[in-house]
Amino acid sequence: MTNSTIALLHPGDMGSAIGACAVRRGHKVLCALQGRSEFSQKRARAAGLQDLGSLEAAVAQASVVLSVCPPHGALQLARRVAGCGFKGLFVDANAIAPATARMAARIIEDAGGAFVDGGIVGAPPQPGKPGRIYLSGDRAADVVKLFEGSDTNTVDMMGPVGKASALKACFASWTKGTWALLASLYSVAQAEGVDDALRAQWSQSHPDLVKQLDAPSLNPAKAWRWISEMEEIALTYKTAGMPEGFFLAAADLYRRLEQYKDDPSKPSIEKVSAALRKAG
Amino acid sequence: MTNSTIALLHPGDMGSAIGACAVRRGHKVLCALQGRSEFSQKRARAAGLQDLGSLEAAVAQASVVLSVCPPHGALQLARRVAGCGFKGLFVDANAIAPATARMAARIIEDAGGAFVDGGIVGAPPQPGKPGRIYLSGDRAADVVKLFEGSDTNTVDMMGPVGKASALKACFASWTKGTWALLASLYSVAQAEGVDDALRAQWSQSHPDLVKQLDAPSLNPAKAWRWISEMEEIALTYKTAGMPEGFFLAAADLYRRLEQYKDDPSKPSIEKVSAALRKAG
Numbered sequence: 001m002t003n004s005t006i007a008l009l010h011p012g013d014m015g016s017a018i019g020a021c022a023v024r025r026g027h028k029v030l031c032a033l034q035g036r037s038e039f040s041q042k043r044a045r046a047a048g049l050q051d052l053g054s055l056e057a058a059v060a061q062a063s064v065v066l067s068v069c070p071p072h073g074a075l076q077l078a079r080r081v082a083g084c085g086f087k088g089l090f091v092d093a094n095a096i097a098p099a100t101a102r103m104a105a106r107i108i109e110d111a112g113g114a115f116v117d118g119g120i121v122g123a124p125p126q127p128g129k130p131g132r133i134y135l136s137g138d139r140a141a142d143v144v145k146l147f148e149g150s151d152t153n154t155v156d157m158m159g160p161v162g163k164a165s166a167l168k169a170c171f172a173s174w175t176k177g178t179w180a181l182l183a184s185l186y187s188v189a190q191a192e193g194v195d196d197a198l199r200a201q202w203s204q205s206h207p208d209l210v211k212q213l214d215a216p217s218l219n220p221a222k223a224w225r226w227i228s229e230m231e232e233i234a235l236t237y238k239t240a241g242m243p244e245g246f247f248l249a250a251a252d253l254y255r256r257l258e259q260y261k262d263d264p265s266k267p268s269i270e271k272v273s274a275a276l277r278k279a280g
Numbered sequence: 281m282t283n284s285t286i287a288l289l290h291p292g293d294m295g296s297a298i299g300a301c302a303v304r305r306g307h308k309v310l311c312a313l314q315g316r317s318e319f320s321q322k323r324a325r326a327a328g329l330q331d332l333g334s335l336e337a338a339v340a341q342a343s344v345v346l347s348v349c350p351p352h353g354a355l356q357l358a359r360r361v362a363g364c365g366f367k368g369l370f371v372d373a374n375a376i377a378p379a380t381a382r383m384a385a386r387i388i389e390d391a392g393g394a395f396v397d398g399g400i401v402g403a404p405p406q407p408g409k410p411g412r413i414y415l416s417g418d419r420a421a422d423v424v425k426l427f428e429g430s431d432t433n434t435v436d437m438m439g440p441v442g443k444a445s446a447l448k449a450c451f452a453s454w455t456k457g458t459w460a461l462l463a464s465l466y467s468v469a470q471a472e473g474v475d476d477a478l479r480a481q482w483s484q485s486h487p488d489l490v491k492q493l494d495a496p497s498l499n500p501a502k503a504w505r506w507i508s509e510m511e512e513i514a515l516t517y518k519t520a521g522m523p524e525g526f527f528l529a530a531a532d533l534y535r536r537l538e539q540y541k542d543d544p545s546k547p548s549i550e551k552v553s554a555a556l557r558k559a560g
Contacts, residue, residue, distance in 0.1 A: 098472060121481060121485070122485065134477070155477075157474070157477060159473065162472070163472065163473065163474055163477075166468070166469070166472035166473075166474045167469075167472075167474045167477050167478060167481070169468070170465050170466075170468055170469045170472075170474060170478050171478065171481060173461070173465050173468075174461065174462070174465060174486070174489065177461050177465075178458060178461065180526075181453070181454065181457050181458065181461070181526060182454070184517065184522045184523060184526070185450050185453050185454060185457075186450075187520065187522055188446070188449070188450055188453075188516060188517055188520040188522050189446070189447075189450045191520035191521065191522075192378060192442070192443065192446035192447075192450075192516075192520060193439065193443065193446075194437070194443055194446045194447045194450060197414070197435070197437060197443075197447050198447060198450050198451065201401060201447070201451060205401075205402065206454070209454065236468060236472075237464065237468055240467065240468040240471035240472060240557070241471065241557050241560035242464045242467055242468050242471075242533075242556065242557070242560065243464060243528075243529035243530075243532040243533055244529070245525035245526065245528050245529030245532070246460075246461060246464070246525065246526050246529045246530075248523075248525050249523035249524070249525030249526045249529075250523075250526075252523040252525070253522075253523055276522065277520070277521050277522070280521035280522060
């Protein structure tokens with residue numbers, strides 16, 4: 001197993017956790033913390049990432065770039081890396097539509113780099129609680145090797161760029177689509193004064209939904225980054241000939257919760273529902 | 281307990297089952313089978329319903345009208361009953377928006393009748409397997425009495441017309457909304473060639489979804505009547521200030537499955553997904 005130098009752009013909650021896996025695996029992991037919040041800087045350093053200040057400085061030293069950012073920033077990040085004349089391996093691990101992944105691939109490849117499509121599924125990896133990244137594209141096997149023996153499990157989909165993003169979009173369209181559905185449904189129930197009756201009905205017929213209503217997974221602190229993820233999923237559905245309205249509505253819903261960005265308060269579903277209606 | 285004469289308009293799968301409960305409870309239950317299919321006629325007779333041929337003839341003899349029909353027919357049915365000069369108790373048990381229920385109430389009340397809003401939840405009642413109907417409006421208690429001791433359980437919501445329909449809309453927006461989401465999601469997975477990978481992922485993280493994919497409840501034979509139900513739910517959400525796009529997309533989806541109307545074949549999710557894309 002050889003060690004590589006990876007530029008991880010940009011380490012958030014998920015990126016830092018994956019970066020830590022690469023560090024423990026023996027790779028040198030660089031990042032660019034210029035302009036990031038103190039919280040983000042601390043988290044990245046705690047993960048063992050080395051700050052080179054600017055994206056350009058990190059990319060100049062790296063043979064691999066790992067792009068982990070909010071979906072709406074994915075193409076811009078690819079363009080900036082291509083603009084550095086990067087000729088190494090670019091792994092886009094973002095929640096984007098297959099069509100967007102193919103656009104990113106063209107940007108990287110036109111500048112002389114190689115592109116692998118990635119899709120992260122589940123929670124950030126922790127020691128003993130591995131995460132999972134789906135991979136597709138000609139050089140996917142190289143990324144598998146990169147993470148071999150780490151807490152980031154890889155699945156080589158043995159297919160072209162787009163497949164990993166498609167898998168991720170399908171997976172997330174259930175988890176984040178049903179979150180949006182449940183929150184808007186409960187908001188309607190509240191508006192109509194039938195929330196208690198609905199809880200009573202569900203406690204008999206759908207006890208799992210009552211649990212979901214009250215679970216901390218209905219935490220809207222990440223809603224702000226799901227807006228563009230929903231838009232990418234809408235594009236995925238449209239490209240496949242399916243109605244996209246589910247996810248445009250979900251994007252609208254998550255836009256109404258932007259105020260909760262990084263809010264650690266974990267508001268109850270009652271508060272979330274009220275906020276949704278107020279912002280409507 | 282006094283016995284009443286009820287006109288049940290019109291007995292389908294659900295209506296016949298509720299009618300049979302009323303018959304076993306000792307009520308006289310009339311219907312109007314003129315122009316209905318042989319299958320529908322047989323089912324209504326097996327439930328103990330008495331055919332008076334026309335709606336007008338049935339309504340003329342009834343002190344209670346129970347409206348159970350596809351959502352898009354609810355207002356028209358109320359208008360026809362009001363046009364008969366009906367002055368009794370009209371129970372609208374259809375899957376309509378609260379706003380639509382209020383319109384139906386005005387039609388009936390303007391003609392001198394009384395209106396109760398109803399919302400049926402769950403499967404058609406059978407002996408020993410009771411069904412449930414939510415009720416709201418001033419005269420809801422009279423409908424509770426009507427079904428007392430039968431296999432149709434009643435819940436008086438102690439609120440105005442609209443509440444029962446709102447509860448039903450919230451309940452159905454999960455069951456039929458997630459059905460639509462799952463079917464369209466799987467169709468996208470198939471189009472992108474990641475259906476097997478998704479099943480493998482779900483078998484680890486969401487085994488319940490794999491079961492749902494292969495369950496006979498994903499039977500599209502009733503999709504044709506869910507089109508207008510989704511449109512009524514969209515109206516419910518819009519009225520409450522929530523994004524309606526989820527359910528306009530679901531209506532679009534169910535429209536693509538109209539061909540399966542009353543088809544007993546219970547096609548696999550693979551066939552349903554392929555049909556969805558073909559009709560797109």
